Amino acid sequence: MPVVWMLRRVASRMLQRPACGCQAPVLPGRFLGTSPQQIPADANFHSTSFSEADQPRVLITGGLGQLGVGLASFLRKRFGKDNVILSDIRKPPEHVFLSGPFIYSDILDYKNLREIVVNNRVTWLFHYSALLSAVGEANVSLARAVNITGLHNVLDVAEEHGLRLFVPSTIGAFGPTSPRNPTPDLCIQRPRTIYGVSKVHAELMGEYYYYRYGLDFRCLRYPGIISADSQPGGGTTDYAVQIFHDAVKNGRFECNLKPSTRLPMMYIDDCLRATLEVMEAPAESLSMRTYNVNAMSFTPAELAQEILKHVPEFQITYNVDPVRQAIADSWPMNFDDSNARKDWGWKHDFDLPELVTTMLNFHGSESRVAQAN
Numbered sequence: 001m002p003v004v005w006m007l008r009r010v011a012s013r014m015l016q017r018p019a020c021g022c023q024a025p026v027l028p029g030r031f032l033g034t035s036p037q038q039i040p041a042d043a044n045f046h047s048t049s050f051s052e053a054d055q056p057r058v059l060i061t062g063g064l065g066q067l068g069v070g071l072a073s074f075l076r077k078r079f080g081k082d083n084v085i086l087s088d089i090r091k092p093p094e095h096v097f098l099s100g101p102f103i104y105s106d107i108l109d110y111k112n113l114r115e116i117v118v119n120n121r122v123t124w125l126f127h128y129s130a131l132l133s134a135v136g137e138a139n140v141s142l143a144r145a146v147n148i149t150g151l152h153n154v155l156d157v158a159e160e161h162g163l164r165l166f167v168p169s170t171i172g173a174f175g176p177t178s179p180r181n182p183t184p185d186l187c188i189q190r191p192r193t194i195y196g197v198s199k200v201h202a203e204l205m206g207e208y209y210y211y212r213y214g215l216d217f218r219c220l221r222y223p224g225i226i227s228a229d230s231q232p233g234g235g236t237t238d239y240a241v242q243i244f245h246d247a248v249k250n251g252r253f254e255c256n257l258k259p260s261t262r263l264p265m266m267y268i269d270d271c272l273r274a275t276l277e278v279m280e281a282p283a284e285s286l287s288m289r290t291y292n293v294n295a296m297s298f299t300p301a302e303l304a305q306e307i308l309k310h311v312p313e314f315q316i317t318y319n320v321d322p323v324r325q326a327i328a329d330s331w332p333m334n335f336d337d338s339n340a341r342k343d344w345g346w347k348h349d350f351d352l353p354e355l356v357t358t359m360l361n362f363h364g365s366e367s368r369v370a371q372a373n
């Protein structure tokens with residue numbers, strides 16, 4: 001039986017490997033047993049048009065959070081609607097459900113994940129499921145399960161099926177003993193949150209699978225991401241999203257970080273573009289598998305100053321949350337992303353003034369529509 005199993009593994013690997021163009025792997029990750037559970041495949045998934053046939057087949061885990069829906073829409077424009085499957089453990093809102101393939105996927109259920117990858121011939125996986133920094137501190141055991149055990153499942157499925165795998169890391173993968181201004185790619189990483197610890201683990205495991213098995217693992221350390229049409233999921237940088245909503249709606253905002261707390265930030269359009277660019281970069285251009293990416297860096301006071309230029313009556317007050325403040329005080333103030341710029345040509349489009357104009361325009365037009373209705 002072990003001989004049959006080994007042959008099956010070798011054959012399936014020969015068929016799967018070309019998708020990423022990596023070295024042949026050395027050892028299998030997990031036993032490929034049969035699963036009693038069948039997920040009915042959505043008819044949409046099989047209706048790939050001729051022109052879409054040689055595009056990557058993408059799965060996004062944890063896709064209903066702040067970033068996943070935007071990523072799906074961005075990738076669908078590039079690869080075709082039916083080639084990008086959004087997944088999560090939550091029920092999608094109607095507009096998301098109607099916008100393209102959606103499937104239930106719990107990353108803690110290894111067989112379920114494997115079945116989705118196999119049934120839909122997935123070739124690229126964007127692993128977005130996670131508990132963020134503040135939520136993670138409030139529920140350490142769940143954060144450990146989702147961010148660490150879940151990652152192990154994803155790594156094994158990706159390795160077994162020859163996927164190209166993107167896992168986002170974060171400025172939170174650094175800690176108080178890291179150089180903070182600026183923080184380079186390679187330096188001391190001793191984070192003090194379960195979120196940060198799990199992300200350092202993800203970076204190291206992904207790189208280990210790359211060197212050991214040839215897994216095409218790619219990882220960006222995102223700064224705080226600012227988006228207009230999606231809510232943040234419980235992080236330390238959330239204030240920089242909420243402030244725009246409150247400025248337009250109420251003309252005031254209560255900030256849970258001190259006015260002088262400087263953190264690296266990025267507008268979502270830059271974040272999604274960076275993610276696709278690193279996934280499409282030729283393997284030989286990547287001197288590393290985990291890169292810092294950055295756009296801007298500001299404090300709540302500086303952000304409020306910029307908003308005041310557009311909303312003269314805007315007022316900011318401070319009611320500091322000690323948990324979030326302690327986390328922010330241990331994170332980078334400025335992020336050195338020179339390796340990403342050098343290796344695969346990373347360049348951001350949005351600085352603070354463009355960010356503020358774009359965010360206020362979005363919320364302004366939303367509130368005008370609401371008033372008109």
Ligand SMILES: NC(=O)C1=CN([C@@H]2O[C@H](COP(=O)(O)OP(=O)(O)OC[C@H]3O[C@@H](n4cnc5c(N)ncnc54)[C@H](O)[C@@H]3O)[C@@H](O)[C@H]2O)C=CC1
Nearest residue numbers: 062064065066067106107128129130168170222224225233
């Ligand atoms: N939003 C940001 O500012 C930043 C995000 N990142 C990373 O980007 C990724 C996406 O971030 P967001 O969209 O902001 O996160 P989010 O917290 O908004 O969404 C995470 C999603 O994971 C899902 N999830 C939780 N448990 C799951 C499970 N067992 N199986 C499947 N899905 C599960 C949740 O339902 C949620 O929809 C995360 O890995 C995060 O660490 C990194 C740095 C900055």
Ligand SMILES: CC(=O)[C@H](N)C(=O)O
Nearest residue numbers: 132133170235236237
């Ligand atoms: C920067 C992040 O990783 C996230 N937004 C958080 O604040 O936890």
